[in-house]
Amino acid sequence: MSSSAKWVPEDTPYVVIDSAKMERNIVKMANLAKGSGVALRPHVKTHKVPAIARNQVEAGAVGITVAKVSEAEVMANAGIRDIFIAYPLVTEEKIQRAIALRQRTRLIIGVDSLEGARRVSAVAGREEHILEVRLEVDTGLRRTGVPYEKAVELARDVDSLDNLELTGIYTYRGAVLDGSPTLDLKGAGLQEGELMVSLADRIREQGIGVQDVSLGSTPTARHAVGVTGVTEIRPGTYVFYDRMQARMGACSLGDCAAEVVATVVSRPIGDLAVIDGGSKTFATDVQPGGEPLNLVGFGEVVGHPEAVLERLTEEHGMISLRGGNDLRVGDTLRIIPNHVCSTVNLHDALFLTGEDGTVEEVPVAARGKVW
């Protein structure tokens, strides 16, 4: 990424990215995949920035993963030439836009139901295209994905549809083991890998040439790559890491490349400091508490281990100082967010700092792409 002249953001709050840490995270994950003979196809939802996606590809990723056609369009416009939309596309508009994208990039899309696959097949037939699809399988997260025990049957049905080429299976599960959230990342990664490899084998027994067995989130990827038969991992958060990943043991707090910079605007009573960032600045999808993470507060206040970002309203962050009482109005704090992906989605820009002190403002070009 090219760095520009020295410059600082106009004001707080903003998200700062330590470029050196980010590059280290990118290279480390690329090397892990390379060393295991597994393809890396990072989910770019974490940064939503084309230049960072290009960094990931230059470091060795085979392509990228996105959740939305509109994100794929942003990334294709920026020159990414291999994109997996890991999401079931079921509306005519989205399927048509996906087909249009194929003029410029290799494109794979997800399917997880016969009804959805029929829709894709119908639009692809009308447009006289053959679309590469992967079957999404639920391995325990209970969101999209055909139930594991019905996957072979659906693979057969999808494979029989016209204008679709079923080339792989994929799952997203995160840190879940035997159906429950876990801190046993190794157990979770191995189980995820074994479930998918075994399923791929059974689908192949049906004469279906499934090549890609794709899985692996940031917490489980490093263990899943050890399972023979896994061909691809799709971690996203590793590019920046966050407090949730550190708590899970997927990284250390020192690996976290993204911090929110905020200013203390009020010290109304002894134990309370209020900062100029609330739920418009910090994501609230990963709440404090909750087994097994038991996160305390909405972020890690760097250098103030006693401080807890306890409550958020839209524009206010309430920090309980719990005795560590040295903050003043106007002081600047750096806070590692609980969940960096959804935090980045709240911001129009990221501020990348280089080791030479340069700061570059980078638009979050694929932010807020809901279609």
Add this chain to the structure above:
Amino acid sequence: MSSSAKWVPEDTPYVVIDSAKMERNIVKMANLAKGSGVALRPHVKTHKVPAIARNQVEAGAVGITVAKVSEAEVMANAGIRDIFIAYPLVTEEKIQRAIALRQRTRLIIGVDSLEGARRVSAVAGREEHILEVRLEVDTGLRRTGVPYEKAVELARDVDSLDNLELTGIYTYRGAVLDGSPTLDLKGAGLQEGELMVSLADRIREQGIGVQDVSLGSTPTARHAVGVTGVTEIRPGTYVFYDRMQARMGACSLGDCAAEVVATVVSRPIGDLAVIDGGSKTFATDVQPGGEPLNLVGFGEVVGHPEAVLERLTEEHGMISLRGGNDLRVGDTLRIIPNHVCSTVNLHDALFLTGEDGTVEEVPVAARGKVW
């Protein structure tokens, strides 16, 4: 608001606004204020759309309330000529930008500490301006605002600073009574009004000419206007209302003008439907549960009272159908969000529907303004 040619959004998810309901909500609140002899200064954080702010002013609002200088800039650019930034500005950059705005609009800013007020005074002095300020008072929410019992003393200190004109006091408390969340909106509104009127009187006894006694959120405004001495209310959410307000009794679900339109993308198992909107589409700052609201799920699925939007990940909304099992892949759902303000902040545009069936795409121009 001018309506354009018939047009529908490209795809789901998106936020649709029923223009007729919105206009009704705007007029009703304007009439309430007018009938009580109280000024209405709506907080525009709920919609963040200049044209809707102009609607509110045309219906009788004296001006608007914002939380950020950057929001004030967007609104001043759109012709709004009376803006209250109800937030303590403590950084030089923000204070300078506020002063610059005064060339184009009446501007009032919040102060809640002597340290903060000194900063404003210093910058105003350097720029040779006198800034109109209001003192923010905490009446029970425990975020910004000088503690109630210290407000008279701080008013005296602020009033003695150069280049500041202290013209009012304000509070934001919402539905809180005696320090705890409540469904007794009347009790909360009356208490809020009485606390602030009594405080204003005591400040005036010090020879400080406080004119404006400003308070009132959407749930409490209609009761607070009944307290003699209250001069202004600043409700925001009433423009659209939302599920939280309906649950509090501030409106009915039928008054809610904003809905998220989403598509069922997966029906993996009998009781689960997955929609194409998750925590990037629905705000997660107002979570299910929590006394006294006890909201069930992240939104009200219109026409499907048995369906619960139980879990959200970034791009997935998991709906538990609890037996009401008639949804299919491709079906479209309309969902009233728990908290509309933070939901709107996730979207780049709103889709306003007229009674004649026209649909107008309106950019959320002040979205994501963090500075």
